Amino acid sequence: MSITAQNPEASIEPMMLYMGRLAREAAGELALAATDVKNAALGRMAARLETGSEKIIAANRQDLEAAEKKGRDAAFLDRLRLDGLRIAAMAKGLHEIAALPDPVGTTIAAWTRPNGLEIARVRVPLGVIGMIYESRPNVTADARGLCLKAGNAVMLRSGSDSFLTSLVIANLLTEAVTASGLPEAAIQLVPTIDRQAVGFMLGGLDGAIDVIVPRGGRSLVERVQQEARVPVFAHLEGVCHVYVDKSADLDMAKNIVVNAKMRRPGICGAAETLLVDRGAASSHLAPLVDALLHAGCEVRGDEETQRADTRVKPAADDDWGAEYLAPIIAVKVVDGLDEAVAHIAHYGSQHTDAIVTDDQNTANAFLARVDSAIVLHNASTQFADGGEFGMGAEIGIATGRFHARGPVGLEQLTTFKYVVRGQGQTRP
């Protein structure tokens, strides 16, 4: 990367536009890159991270010191911290991406018309992906690896707290990319912490950026969704529900509810609200609440739930629809499927919602009527994950309705074109 940090007085717009043009050119080359070349690059990227791990850790130490001085909390510092183990995990992730099948060039559908025209929908890369990440340098390696494998160029804007770490990592990755004969601009880091960079990327850099992938806190994702002039793969929040129907097996319901909330309360697929069918309240409500409390979960309930167990705290209005990302759950008794579906439509985030029931008809109605990216029957919401779906690594979960809904893996980082082969056909 020949571009260096700019004079803070000057506008970064020309630099950003120039990077966009480089990315677009690189995307044209990457779209045609052979699978083994891309895989070799991913292998080299992994190797460079490992041989460069001391450099990375030294830069990371500086980022950590600055973040501590700013008074960042322990969870923030932990996300920012890289060590030998985390760098080895980053390298392993890149090797795993190399082992995934290449989606580019595969035929999604093919048919022959009565006039002999052979029509195929063929996967091609999306183009240029703009990534706007806050301070979690380890996950950006995976994300950039996925983009490269799918034949896309990447422009990454790193949060300022992890900037030095990101810069060292970017230089190592670029060395690996160019050593593999791929264009230098395949993976670019925006070389400034100037916050204007985000705005320029959201504007699409004069058509150079095809899609934005933000990863970070709610305020970042909210800004991106509100301001982006190009498509966005993101979810603002995961307000996931489990609805326990009157025909639910109690043991299964307890296992699923406790797992959906407590396995990892901080992930986007964690359940935030438990809805219990009034028809199951007398038999299931108290045992479900007890299982949650026993697992260390705070329970905030409506009046009926409070009556079921004195340890339940009263739920306030803003508990419905809250994304706790913590061992807290809101519990409400509802009048059957209709109220459950209406509650999810009103308070949910179209991410992931589950029903527990032994009644197949009720299950089918729930799966059809709940309008979320992922709907589950008799399974934990924590399965909302590309790896668990068998897609390999993922960049995240998207809750928009277009193109990539649910886990965003390799295939979701491609689009398609129609390839038509004829023998001289003209249209009558």
Added chain:
Amino acid sequence: MSITAQNPEASIEPMMLYMGRLAREAAGELALAATDVKNAALGRMAARLETGSEKIIAANRQDLEAAEKKGRDAAFLDRLRLDGLRIAAMAKGLHEIAALPDPVGTTIAAWTRPNGLEIARVRVPLGVIGMIYESRPNVTADARGLCLKAGNAVMLRSGSDSFLTSLVIANLLTEAVTASGLPEAAIQLVPTIDRQAVGFMLGGLDGAIDVIVPRGGRSLVERVQQEARVPVFAHLEGVCHVYVDKSADLDMAKNIVVNAKMRRPGICGAAETLLVDRGAASSHLAPLVDALLHAGCEVRGDEETQRADTRVKPAADDDWGAEYLAPIIAVKVVDGLDEAVAHIAHYGSQHTDAIVTDDQNTANAFLARVDSAIVLHNASTQFADGGEFGMGAEIGIATGRFHARGPVGLEQLTTFKYVVRGQGQTRP
């Protein structure tokens, strides 16, 4: 529709937002509507158009008179005009949509995970489609029929020139929709010619609109693409190329080039530029130019093309990349595939481009390297059409990279969700 034209002094924003909420509610019902109910509605829509044809023609006559007074040209008045034949064609189009398979609820892919989870990608409607059409009332019937069949609610903003016609048609269609037990707001017409309506729709009406479909002149589509805060299915222009390679069969090349340009010069899939490989110039250039001239096409060429035939006019800089939509073609001699691909990348519109060659390797390279929604080998660009692709009716061609690329038919008016069926699985 109970909403009537507003006081022009008042903002139409509350009305627009209210219509958006009605559309969103209707979309929820439509998503679950049975195929036979939707087909019955389409049949009733066709019948109402035919029984109401006198009313439609009377309203259309008023629109035509007003347009004539405004000095609209003959082509404009022709697009605006409805008569018994056109109304019958609209009705026939709706019957044809009823006969197409229903995409909603079909399984795109399904697989079972090692832990027994059964995962399916299932088609669901997109939601609410905002249509912004200029003055061509007949094509909006097809478009609304396609949206309904795919389970979507529609808000249509009609151009002011066809407003009275659109109002009568909308009332007839709504009668058919409600008579079929579907929600009244399944198909709404924005009941005002206030131009602010377009802006509100482009803003998404507070999340109520999922996608915008514009149909009209370049300035409309340009505005929509620049201002829309929601995804857009559209193409700004179709600057389609035919590249005749040195290994092209001359007769095939003549047939394809003349058909691609002259069959209907005014459609978006019509060829606008002919690129001839220098290796074929001595043998193919003059006969290709002669065939085009013979078919009544004006030829504007580079110097080499001008030398090949004295009837060729000199091409100016802005002939490359021009969308004539008329019997005019720009012709240029290029140095083989590389220059052809570079020319198309620079001047094309990522719509539809074709190569004529008997060399399979050159064809494959062209099909891989040209980054357009549709690429063809040895076939006319005029096949760029949903009907010709076997998709049935289409709403238009999209040149964006997301979701719907190429013809936008029934399937492209849907999205998907993941339906996961378990037997009590929790995530380890």
